[in-house]
Amino acid sequence: MVNKAPLLEIKNLRVHYKVYGGVLKVLDGVNLTVYPGEKVGLVGETGCGKTTTMKTALAILPVPPGVVVGGEILYKGRNLLAMSPRQLSNVRGREMTMIFQDPMAALNPVFNVEQQFTPVLKHAAKNHLSNKEIHAQAVLALQDVALADPERLLQAYPIQLSGGMRQRVCIGMALATRPQLLIADEPGTALDVTIQAQVLRLLNNLVDRLNTSIILITHSLGVVYETVDRLYVMYAGNIVEVAPTRKLFSNPLHPYSQGLMDAVPKLSGGGISQGISGRIPDYSHPPAGCRFHTRCSHVMEICRHQKPPEFEVEEGHKVACYLYGPKNQEAAV
């Protein structure tokens, strides 16, 4: 895996939102890498910038209010942020695509399923297919996601489908084009728990079968533990820690990751955890230095002034915290 060239590489991405009366400095230098065939998880509180990062990666961030202030996003070595709309449209759908959190909102309410499938498939096929072949592909895509009676389903409008069916349609549409990278933004969060589990299992099986790389955005740690190879932890517009999943669960280093892991209720007793006090900072005036220092119980003087760089503690395990800087290595442990 290490020898392979990365599929997607996000380097020092900084995104601001210009809003009435100020600037929200949302992404503050995000670094994230995905290798071919890899499954990557991205966890963090609501509002920490996970969705913004991924929307920027697909260039579907609404501009304005969003502005990319710095950094680059390399897909197979080519910078997506510098691409023309035409080049971008060659990447979107065919190479890389995204499924959204809320299947109620992600399907257009005034078109039926087939009307929404057709342009996607046509684009992926570069308009080489006849209408009959497109229709057949759409049927296949719905069978992929284990939906019965695809012919009838294609004529249905979103309002006629249940939440779980809509989520499956979304997944089917995203994978129908056989992209190399799928970004899944909290799939199933809007559904009830049993259906969510079914949908995730289906998604997992499908990406395994198609050998698709996936970035799974979630705040459910249980979900990532079972599915992803590597895990990124994000806080207030920064990646604070990255490690292979098992390692991160067994040995979380960043105080924020530790709080996050603590917050998972465990069957083996221990009662309800304290969680992390406080909340995500105000992005118009984020704290100087490490953005987590206002909530951190290990805060040091330097954290208040200087943003911590990434320290590689072990191979593949990086953490952005001064506790693991060269000087503090011994003190922390």
Add this chain to the structure above:
Amino acid sequence: MSVIFLAKRLVHSVFVLLGLSIVIFLIARIVPGDPVRLAVGARAPQWVVDNMREHMHLNEPLHIQYGYWLRDALQGDFGISLVTRRGVAKDIREFLPATFELALYSLFISVTGALSFGIISARYKDRWADNVIRIFSYLGVVTPSFVFAIIFLLIFAFVLDWLPAIGRLSNGLTLPPRVTGMVTIDALLIGDFNVFWDAFKHIIMPALSLAMGSMAQEARITRASMADNLTKDYIASARALGVSESLVMRRFLLKPSLIPTVSILGLDFAAGMGNAFLVELIFNWPGLSRYGMNAMLSKDLNAISAVILTFGVVFVVVNICVDIVVGQLDPRIRLSTAKGD
């Protein structure tokens, strides 16, 4: 659109119109002064008045009077107009097409204008084109149509002398044989382009005066709903799936954004029908509204009742049409009404 829904809607409309007829009847009966005196004039002898009272069933109780009135109205008999001295029903048949023609042109102008300006505005949101359109549409909404009529008259007829000031056709031209009653269309039917062009020039200003308000209102609504829908997940999703930007705009954004615009067409049409009373008067347009206006100015009760009822029927029909179009655009409405409430 389901048949049941339409049927329910029709039944409801019939009751509304019946109710309206009661209101009109009552208004016409509470008028200060003796309706008979109004009808026959102040100098008519007493026996004429008495005969007339008997003839108009005015000696009967009110609900019986209404019964007679409704029976006649349903047969298309609204009595004699005091102004034209002819049957009101005949007058309505004569004057309605001119108003209908005006409404068609005005509707065409307002809808095409509103969609173009609204889409440009949303497309170039917060740029100069958008700002100019927004300022003008705000002014368009707050300016009464009779003010537009006077400003257009001043500019296009008097200062620039591009368009004829009043009427429907210039002197010296003869009306084409009446088929639809709409002069521009009748002229085209017999292939008389001279008359068509003249009639067309006459209709521009009144149609534009009527269209301005609803054009401005609908442009604002189109812009707002497009801007709102642009932030929806389904647009981001379509883009993420690789659908081209032009297709996203033309199909996936436009159709849902049209729903609010079409939904308020009914209300805008109502406002337009009211404003037509003033605009037809200003441009001396020989339509039903000017007829109604003149009836009101001379307290011609039979004509007033018939005109209001006619516009009530038109409004009801327009609203049903709007509902059907909205249902066609929006499966959420179509499918939920199909199941019945």
Add this chain to the structure above:
Amino acid sequence: MSISSQSDLVSAEISPHEFSQLWRASRRESLGRAWYKFSRNPLSLIGAGTVLFVIILAVFAPYIAPYPEHVKPFTDFANASNPPSSSHWFGTDEIGRDILSRIIFGYRFSLTMGLVVLSIVVPVGVFLGLVAGYFQHTWFDTIIMRITDIFLAVPPLILALSVASILERNLLNSMLAVCLTWWPWYTRLVYGITTGLRNEFFVTSAEITGASKFHILFREILPNCISPVFTKMSLDMGWVIIIGASLSFVGLGVQPPNPDLGTMVAAGRRYLPDEWWMSVFPALAIVLVVLGFNLFGDGLRDLFAAENS
């Protein structure tokens, strides 16, 4: 933000008195925010300024108008039909009256029209909407809403014109005519809100504790209608002024020589295009006041939206 402050309230043991104090404080805070937002929007301020300006003109007309005597029966044929000049900014009419002075006094009729109509229509419409909405699916509801439908089945201007036409022609009757066409809009607005609220928790809990119907209607539900009704009132001031001007434009409202804006436009129309100022300035005066109330109303809508969020 709202979630955390709510949980603060729930977790701490507080008395109802403290709770209501906290609630008022948070309400004050959100009103402050809303006012901040309103005052930061230049268009809303322009609207408020225009409305204030017109009100001052109307109230102090005798002191502001350069020729207040031109409002009463007056002729000065030596100065008839003068174009705008330094002594008559907006020119004079066909019998020598100063247009500007008559416009300033004309605002008195416009504002009276708007205020009187709304102060009759709003209580009636709101009351009927509340009753029909709260007693939904009873005969109250049926009767009130069917009558509302009937009045909404005719375009308002047509109904107002026809009612005004059969009555004597003066300001009072034209106000009456507009009132007759305007109440259903408030009934429908409040009906929509009330039917949405009647099964809400705070209403059912008031019912369970035995609150009177009067209390529920006016103390529990009515406060929720205030913001939309006020917004609509501000916008409607403009529309009612337009309808009033339309009535007098065709001669069914305020009668000459009284200086109503619509009457002046109609009178000046006969002297187009050479004496254009006679109709154009009163017409622009109508646009100005309607624009003011609209900008103000839109500002209010944003303000209430900010307060609710």
